[in-house]
Amino acid sequence: MKVLFALMLVSTAALADDAALLKCRQLEDGPVRLACYNAIPLGQPASNAPAVVITAPPAAKPDLVQSFGREAQAERLQTIESSIVGEFDGWVSNQRIRLANGQVWRIVDGSDEMLSLTNPKVKLERGAMGAIYMDIDGAKTSPRVKREK
Numbered sequence: 001m002k003v004l005f006a007l008m009l010v011s012t013a014a015l016a017d018d019a020a021l022l023k024c025r026q027l028e029d030g031p032v033r034l035a036c037y038n039a040i041p042l043g044q045p046a047s048n049a050p051a052v053v054i055t056a057p058p059a060a061k062p063d064l065v066q067s068f069g070r071e072a073q074a075e076r077l078q079t080i081e082s083s084i085v086g087e088f089d090g091w092v093s094n095q096r097i098r099l100a101n102g103q104v105w106r107i108v109d110g111s112d113e114m115l116s117l118t119n120p121k122v123k124l125e126r127g128a129m130g131a132i133y134m135d136i137d138g139a140k141t142s143p144r145v146k147r148e149k
Contacts (some may be wrong), residue, residue, distance in 0.1 A: 080123045084136070090115040096148055097134070105134060110142035 024036035082099040091097065092112040098104050099122060115138060123135040124145070133142040 008089040039092075067106055079124050081121065083119055083121050084117075085119060088115060088117045088120050088136075090139075091143060097145075102149075104149035105132075105149060106148050107143045108146045111141060111143045113139055113141055113143075115139060 020036075020040045024033055024040070027033040027036055054095070080101075082100075082101045082103070084097060085100050090113045091107050093107055093110045095107050096104050105124070115136075117136070117138045121137040125133050125142075126133060127133050127144070131144050132146070134145045135142045
């Protein structure tokens, strides 16, 4: 039974339009390439398959600061600046930090640091492999963070 199911999956995938696969393969932008592959219908003979329509990524949003940490790769800013409102006594692993711009970021690297700051300025910077680091004025380290809100 398992073999039959596996053969059905393989044969369904084999029916995908080869021309559409080649077209998707040539796209350089990852999200657009994935959308192209997802648009190829499976389970239909290639001659009956509708044409695949590829659309370019949307134009850059007018407010890239609000989308920092959630934007498409083509629209990425490298840094943004904000501040933490009020007294800030440091962080521990998994702590959420709300910035003055309304964004909420979570500490994801297991780091911690004790501080005593008031309204510290914050700079969020992209690092290698898609990581984002929070550089807090007065802190010795910059924790790796992930946007929550």
